[in-house]
Each structure stands twice: as C-alpha cells, then as structure tokens.
Amino acid sequence: MQNGYMTDTISAIATPIGSGGVSIIRISGAKAFEIIDKLFSVKNIVPNRIYHGNIIENGEKLDDVIVLPFKSPNSYTGEDVIEIQCHGGVYITNKILDLTIKSGARLAQKGEYTKRAFLNGKMDLSQAEAVLDLIQAPTEKFASSTAKNLFGKLSLEISNIRHEIMELLSKIVAAVDFPEDVKEPEYSYIENTIENILEKINKILSFSKSSNVFRQGVKIVLAGRPNVGKSSLFNALLNLDRAIVTDIAGTTRDCLQETLDIDGIPVTIIDTAGIREGENINKVEAIGIDYSKKYQQEADLILFLYALNDGFTQEDERIFETIKDKNYIKIAAKSDLTNNKDESSVCISLKTGDNLDILKEKIKASVINQNLTEVEFITNKRQQKCLEETKNALINALIGAQNRQIQDLISIDVKSALMFISEVSGEVVTDEILNNIFDNFCIGK
Template identity: 35%
Template sequence: MEQRRPTTVRPEPSHRPDPPATIAAIATPAGRGGIGIVRISGGELGALAAALSGKQPAPRRAVVADFKAADGSVIDRGLLLHFPAPHSFTGEDVLELHAHGGPVVVHMLLGRCLELGARMAEPGEFTRRAFLNGKIDLAQAEAVIDLIDAETQAAARSAVRSLQGEFSREIQGLLDELIALRVLVEATLDFPDEEIDFLTAGDALGRLARLDERLRRVFSRARQGRLLRGGLQVVLAGQPNVGKSSLLNRLAGDELAIVTPHPGTTRDLVRGTLHVEGIPLHVIDTAGLRETSDQVEKIGIERSWRELERADVVVHLVDANFGVGEEDRAIADRLPVGPARITVENKIDLAQRPAARGETGSGVLIALSAKTGEGIELLRHELLNLAGWQPAEGVFTARERHLSALNETATHLAEARALSNRLELFAEELRLAQSALATITGGFSSDELLGEIFSRFCIGK
C-alpha cells in the first residue's frame, strides 16, 4: 500500500551520526555598505559565540557585542543574533554577525570564524542545508535564487509565491490525487478475486481525467512563471539596411545600435533588453545577412547564424517598399525551423502604408515603421502571443526542469489512459508519473541534480 507522501532522498536530521560541520560566509554583497553580515550555521554554536564576543545571546534577540580577535583586540562592535535549531533558516544553530559594512571588517570577522573552527560555505550551502533539514522543498529553494535574480516586479512577486510554497502546494495536490488513484489500482491488483470492482467503484478513469485537467492548469501557470523568470530570446535578422538596428533602438527605447544609411554598418551582435507585461525580451540585432568578402563582416554574419539557432523567436525584417524579394526568401529558407518566426515589413512611412498585422503561408506578417514607431505595439503584442503569455494573477516562478517534469508526468498519464485495460501496465505508468512529478519538490531527486541546482547560488546563500 502506498504512502501518502512521496519518498525523498534527503536524510532525516536524526539519522545523521555526526553533527553538521560549521560553515560561515559573508551574506551581504561585495563592496562597501552600511552593514556587513557574516552568517554561521552548524551544530551547537554557543562556544563559538562566547569566544567571538564573550556573550551567550538569547534566542532571536539582537545583542550589542564587541567582536574580538584571537588576541582579545576588538575587530568591530555590532549586533549578534542567535537562531537556535531547529527554528532557523537552515534548521541548525545559526549565528549572524551584523558589523559595519567595510570589506576589511567583514573579512576579518569571517577569518576569525574560520579560526574558531568553521569552514567556508560552498555556493548555496545554507539553502541546501535548509532543504536537507526539511525547512523548504526543492522548488522553494530554487525560488530563493529566482527572487535574488528577478529583473521585474512581476518576476519578484512570482518568486515570492513559490518561496512561500504556492507552487509546491499545487504539486503536492497533484501528488495526493495521483497517489489516491494508485491506491485504487493497487487494491484491484492485490484483490483480483473480490466481487468489488475497485476501479469502477472509485471512478478511476474520471479521477484520471480530473487529474489531467488540473495538471494542464498547473502547467499553464508554471509556463507563465518561466517566462517571467527567463524571458524570450528575440533575434532580428534580414538583409543589410532593412532597419534592424533602428527596430532594436525603438524597442529598447535607447540608442543601442549605430544607425546609418550605409549597408553593413552592424558587424557584430548588439543586445538590448526590454520588458513587456513584466516579461524580459532579450533582443539581439545581427549583422546583415549577405555574401561579402569583408573578413570582419563575414565573422559577424557567422555569429548571426549561430545566434539564430539559439533564438526563441526570429523577427525577419524586409523592406516594405519592395516586399519579400528573392534574397529575402533565400534568407527565410535558411532560417532555423525550431524558433517561432515573425516577418516584419519595415519602413511603411516611406512606402506610405498603414501599420497592419496579417497571416501569410509562412506565419505572421506585421507592417510597421521603426523610425516613427507606428505598428511597434503590434509587434510587442505578437511577441507575447508567441510566448504563450496570458496575463493572470497568481503566477509562480518556474524553471525549464519543472516544465519538463510536468510534461513527463502528462506523457505517463496519457500512456496510462491508453493502457487502462492492462492493469499492470496502467499501474506502472501511474508510478512513473508520480516519480516524475515528485522531482519538482525534491522527492526522488538525485545528488547530481541537487549539486547542479545549488552550485548556482552565491556563497552567502
């Protein structure tokens, strides 16, 4: 019979034979500031606090203390805070030393902590210990770095929702429904001779359909969160002198690229970032795509093609005065198949045409003027449409691995539905779906995955 919660690889604290090593790190950014914080986490830290300050601070109370060197001289006077286990961020004893924020002072304090037996924390080790000690799950741990890295208010709010457990609660709700369904299936397998048909009595296929629908809703919210976190990679492509640099400048609202009437002005990649509905759009202006004997321009064109392979969206610019010509079609044929594509007819101010959006055999076509700005909003909205953005409240931050896990879960549920008349295979697909889903919050997660995730954190987190 199944447990109600997924098995996890992280050990229970009571099962550790040895106390955790004491780790220390500077928790504030490098450079000068009003306050510098050194954070320490480990086993019993009373002796370290006494050696450092001569005091035993009361739990969760800021105490004014002189932080002393080994010879008894004062390094600095500041605040000492003690968060005893298990009521701390890491679940271990934690000390925080709040000193004046000069780089020399905080490094002297860190050095003193290392003299007293602590070791330097690895990147993300404080958050990793919080995860291992059950204070947060893996999705919440990733939300910590997402909050730090947020580029917009919308991204920050979505990261906070994940950090507070909103995404995790959605995943756990899915797991609870999936486990309940597996219980029905296992009961039918374990008692094949019973007169009761557990699958029919428990509406197994109806449960599976409702589970599918809930999974789709969670995926939609997670996909929005991934867009807020990472944004879209938009690459501008086309012949020389079709207005790619002018379009980049118009979108970014700044003179990022040099604009001249001479073809071949842009010889290397120029990048700019703008935010539309809170989504970062990373726009890259490329060298004009043409045959050339100029070695510098040739290198720029080669780099342009490499960037096009990595794009989420390719904006193919053509001149509105001439439309899509033979050379434009040759470029279009060479563009990578994977990225979404928008064809833009630029310079409608010269062609005396109105801004417009239309559908063609190859996709969406937008007529605009990068010079005057007419039609730019049509392009912005189209980029959001291609991203799948739908403004909604309650979006939580998510990562590509989360979307992959949700997709894998959906695939196994679809396989289960197809195999509903073959009970053993039906049960196996449900088990695989649960395993895939549980990786999001940390159940069944490998040490390699944990190492990759936490290595991206800064030292003091």
C-alpha cells in the same frame, strides 16, 4: 549525501561583495554559538534578541556589529544560526568571514543554506527552487509569481495530486494483497480518479510555455541589409545611444545585446551585422554576418528592416526568404526620405519618429502573445519533466483500466506515477538531482 556533510558548521557572506552600508555573514550549524562566543564582545548570547557589540581579534576591536542569534529549529536552515551584520566593506567582511572559519566553521558551498533548509524539512524542493527563482527574477511579474511558489502554491497543488495518487494506489494494492478481505476497486472508479488527476496535472503543465518565457525571456533580433537603419532602431527602442550608427554600410560587426522589460517579460534585443555578399567584405564583417544568421535562427521575434527609399531590393528579398517562416515584423525604414508606401510593412522614420509608437505596440503585442495568459503555476524544466513522466505513467494506468487489465499490473504504473510526482517536491530525490539544483545558487544562499 556526503558523510559528515550536514554536521559541519558553515559560514559565508550572504550579501553581494562590494562596498555598501551593511554586509551579512551567516554561520549555520551546531558550533554557531560557540564560534560567535570566541569572536564577539558580548558573551553567552541567547536566541531571539538583537545584540550590539564588537568583533574582537587578539584583544583589538575589529568592527562594530549587530548579531542576530537563532536557535534550531527556528531558523532559515533549521539549525543554530548566527547572523553578523558588519560594515559593508570588502576587507572587513572578508576578515570577519575568515575569523569564523578560523574559529571552526567551513566555507559554505553554493546554495548550502537552502539545501540544509530543504534537508531539515523547513521547505520542500519546489520552495527551495522558488528561492533561486526569486533571487534571479529578472522582472517584477516573474518575481511576484515565483514568490507564490515560495509560499507553497505549487507545493500545495503537487501535494494534493500526490495524495490522490497515493490513495488510489493503496486501494488497488490492498485488494491485491488481501483479496479475501478487501474488495477490488471498480474499474470505473480507477478511470475517473486518474482522469481527474490528469486534469490537474494538465492544468499545471498548460503554464509551462509561459513559465519558460518568463524565465528565459524573449529574444528579438534585428535583421536586414547593411545601412537600412537597424542600429538606429536598436538605439531608439532602448532609448540609448548604444550602437554605433554611421552611413557606412557594414558598421555593425559584433552582435550587441541589451535587455528590456516589456510588461513583466524580460526581452533581449540583439542588433546584428547587416547581411550582404560580395568581394569587398573583409574577414571581420564576414564573421559578423555568420553571427547574424545564427542569432536570426534562434530569435523568438525578428524585426526585419528594409529601406523604403531604396525599395524592396533583390538582396532584401533574399534575406527575407531566410526568415519568413519565423515570427517577424516587416519594417520599411527611412520613410522620411521618400513618398513610397508599403501597406504590408510598418513604415517608420527614426529621423522624424514617425510610427515608432505603432511599431513598439506591435512588438509588445507579439511578445505578450507568446506569453499567452496569466501564469497561475510557475514551473521549471525539471518540474515539468517530472510532471510529464507522472502523466505518462498515469495514461498507461488509464489504458490498463480501460482494457480491464488485472489490477496488479495497473498498480505498477500508478506506483511509478507516485515516484515521479514525489520528485517534484523532493520526497523522492537523488543526490545528483539535488546537486544539480543547488549548484545554480550562489555561495551564501
């Protein structure tokens, strides 16, 4: 931690910038009460009350505000905190923020309130990360799962695991340090304990993939030749006239992206330029085609379209070859223009709306399949990495115990498992890790 970092009093706007009913400016630190005393028409305010009064500058009333005082340790950050609720105008909010700075606060850094809450023991690291998740949650389902972490679901499980590792370590170390007084634990006891702990860690990790899907969402990419109806389908799925549709082959150049919520999973749908080769392709379309190929490779699901009335052409075949190893749904479009059938595809018509419901169901099933089960423990990549490292260290210790290695050596692996698990909740954490986490927050949180 930087010198003097935690002793500064910080101030920032806690609400989004823009015109609105109310904006909140939050001051945190030892000088919070002193600062509000300089600016507020009501003097000597005490905590746990709500005050109505004016912000005064040079004897002039600037705004009519509500002030909420909190006394350390009973506040979000654990420090003295003053919240000023003013009218939600951009000018007035910035003006009041400015006055708090002139009166002795400094502008808060990104996530500094939550970082202080963590450093002051108001929450552990996984709860602080849950705050960020909740702010950024793209869907209701993710928000409700991550809220469980905010209330300590993951922290509690990690703390139990940590406790069990610590107990195992102390039993081994006690016998190593005091061989005359303390009996060495049975190897079978060490093995059973580690196996039990590994089971708990594996359970949390079994939700990693689903956690990541919830967090990053699923990418669906439309692919196929020009003019087969990709943009038309894109618009139909979004229920929006988003992409330009014409009968000119090569209409779409740039990749267009929109998001949808499918059963709580954030889904990004990407419309791409139709892929073709030949001499009448200009530079712009060629760039678009390169993008299409790139997006298709990154897709979690590809909606591959061909025109049923044209049949499955060589060109369709060539494009299909490049995506067939990926997760795809094959769609025969423009079924209204022909009596042709294709059993291996979903035959749709955007003109008549034929089979569009069936296609939507298929897309939903594929998206949900990737998400597998209900997510009991939401984790992020950092937490998953710490848990993987804990697991590896414990597996080494287990192998040591199975081979009846001397227990002094086994204790080394158990000790590193303890270090790794402690990183999840933040008992052991470096400045670099903290800065990485809180850099993702916005200013004012």
